[in-house]
Amino acid sequence: MHQDWPKWLKLMAKKLGAKQIASAQSLHPLLPTETDLSEALLAIYRLQTTYKLKAKDMVAGILKGKYYSHDKWGVIECSMLGLFYFYKERYTYAIDWLKLALKLYKHSNAKLIKIMDWTFVAILEILVEATRISGRYKAAYIYANRTLARKPNDDYMKRQVEQLKELSQLPLVPNVERNSNKLYKKFCNRPYPPIVKGVSCHYLRSTPFLKLAPIKMEVLSQDPSITYYHGLLSDVEASTLKNLSRPLLHRAEFFDFKTNLYAMDYYGQRTCKTARLDDHVHEVTEALNQRVSHVTGLLLTDSEKLQIINYGMSGHIHEHIDASKRSSEGEWETGDRTATALAYLTDVEQGGETVFPLLNITVVPRKGSVMVFYNLQLNSQADERTLHVSCPIIFGDKWIATKWIRDKAQMFIRPCPIHFKPLPKSDLLPEMEVTNDLDFIREEDYAGSLMK
Numbered sequence: 001m002h003q004d005w006p007k008w009l010k011l012m013a014k015k016l017g018a019k020q021i022a023s024a025q026s027l028h029p030l031l032p033t034e035t036d037l038s039e040a041l042l043a044i045y046r047l048q049t050t051y052k053l054k055a056k057d058m059v060a061g062i063l064k065g066k067y068y069s070h071d072k073w074g075v076i077e078c079s080m081l082g083l084f085y086f087y088k089e090r091y092t093y094a095i096d097w098l099k100l101a102l103k104l105y106k107h108s109n110a111k112l113i114k115i116m117d118w119t120f121v122a123i124l125e126i127l128v129e130a131t132r133i134s135g136r137y138k139a140a141y142i143y144a145n146r147t148l149a150r151k152p153n154d155d156y157m158k159r160q161v162e163q164l165k166e167l168s169q170l171p172l173v174p175n176v177e178r179n180s181n182k183l184y185k186k187f188c189n190r191p192y193p194p195i196v197k198g199v200s201c202h203y204l205r206s207t208p209f210l211k212l213a214p215i216k217m218e219v220l221s222q223d224p225s226i227t228y229y230h231g232l233l234s235d236v237e238a239s240t241l242k243n244l245s246r247p248l249l250h251r252a253e254f255f256d257f258k259t260n261l262y263a264m265d266y267y268g269q270r271t272c273k274t275a276r277l278d279d280h281v282h283e284v285t286e287a288l289n290q291r292v293s294h295v296t297g298l299l300l301t302d303s304e305k306l307q308i309i310n311y312g313m314s315g316h317i318h319e320h321i322d323a324s325k326r327s328s329e330g331e332w333e334t335g336d337r338t339a340t341a342l343a344y345l346t347d348v349e350q351g352g353e354t355v356f357p358l359l360n361i362t363v364v365p366r367k368g369s370v371m372v373f374y375n376l377q378l379n380s381q382a383d384e385r386t387l388h389v390s391c392p393i394i395f396g397d398k399w400i401a402t403k404w405i406r407d408k409a410q411m412f413i414r415p416c417p418i419h420f421k422p423l424p425k426s427d428l429l430p431e432m433e434v435t436n437d438l439d440f441i442r443e444e445d446y447a448g449s450l451m452k
């Protein structure tokens with residue numbers, strides 16, 4: 001030992017785990033960022049509040065009645081969501097998540113939870129606040145007592161228990177919670193509307209090309225015109241469009257009029273990725289243009305570049321119209337967006353429908369089908385009845401390709417009759433700010449040379 005001691009000392013002074021720590025640190029840049037975390041929480045929030053999902057189902061991997069196997073969520077996920085909902089002032093959801101966290105506590109890895117600072121009593125404390133603020137005084141009194149039993153010297157909790165003892169004698173009247181006025185939350189979760197009167201299905205054979213290759217069409221609405229054309233793209237063509245766009249995809253942006261800059265859409269109005277494809281980048285983009293022109297009879301001169309959108313889980317677009325009001329001020333020289341041709345490049349396992357709330361129409365994405373709707377009245381004014389949303393994806397992903405067809409080129413194809421009666425100015429949605437998608441588009445995305 002006399003001789004060994006210095007060696008023991010040297011060994012004891014050695015920093016254990018230094019190599020492992022350095023290697024773990026090198027992975028740090030690849031780890032999710034704060035933005036990733038808050039966006040993931042918002043995505044869960046959007047799904048849960050839109051589809052009224054129960055916390056206990058989500059933990060078990062059940063989304064809207066369907067079981068999807070996944071790593072089960074535990075105390076940390078439930079507490080995190082509880083706290084998130086608490087800050088969002090959605091107390092009913094917060095209480096559900098926090099109660100679930102307590103329930104899962106005894107089945108979980110106690111050491112890990114302690115390292116993450118989610119002690120049982122910390123969860124109880126938030127539950128006291130959530131139940132009290134939301135007017136559930138009896139429950140708050142019970143949780144406050146349970147907290148005090150674990151922290152007998154906590155003066156704040158002692159005062160809470162005293163106050164809540166009295167308040168809990170009052171009848172239960174939970175406070176009214178803040179609710180979202182987003183239309184998609186109301187319309188994405190309803191059962192599919194019954195087939196509306198006037199809807200018809202037939203083969204379209206209106207041009208020599210279509211006589212040889214008739215297209216199956218479903219008229220979803222006569223006025224405003226919304227038609228679903230089936231089998232317009234093959235599976236291979238749909239995959240080609242996806243592959244062409246992959247290297248160009250970027251987070252949806254919007255034009256911030258306050259700063260006059262394009263900014264990331266952290267406001268969560270469009271949670272998806274987008275890219276633009278040139279008309280002549282591939283024979284498939286050319287073929288799609290040609291087929292859209294055949295079925296609509298419209299001229300695609302000066303139409304916008306094809307926009308590809310990819311939505312992941314919970315990805316959505318909130319309510320908007322595609323037309324711009326700016327065209328009437330003469331700003332868009334190629335005219336406004338007469339029509340939208342929206343090609344679905346994938347089926348979606350659950351969610352992701354295109355819904356027209358004011359028309360009671362729900363369109364289920366069908367790979368290879370193209371939905372065409374007219375955004376403008378014959379006098380080129382926006383038709384606000386075409387307000388639409390893309391519902392949050394519950395499971396799977398969704399890809400679409402959108403062609404916006406501009407108005408000036410349709411001058412002789414879609415003329416305005418002399419005695420045309422425009423729709424009365426809409427007061428359908430007085431409380432809602434109707435946004436339009438032109439705000440989200442970069443100028444260089446326009447094909448029209450007149451724009452420059």
Ligand SMILES: O=C(O)CCC(=O)C(=O)O
Nearest residue numbers: 353354389390400402437
């Ligand atoms: O994805 C959808 O169903 C709708 C997309 C849309 O409305 C748009 O890009 O303007």
Ligand SMILES: [Fe+2]
Nearest residue numbers: 321322388437
């Ligand atoms: Fe749209």
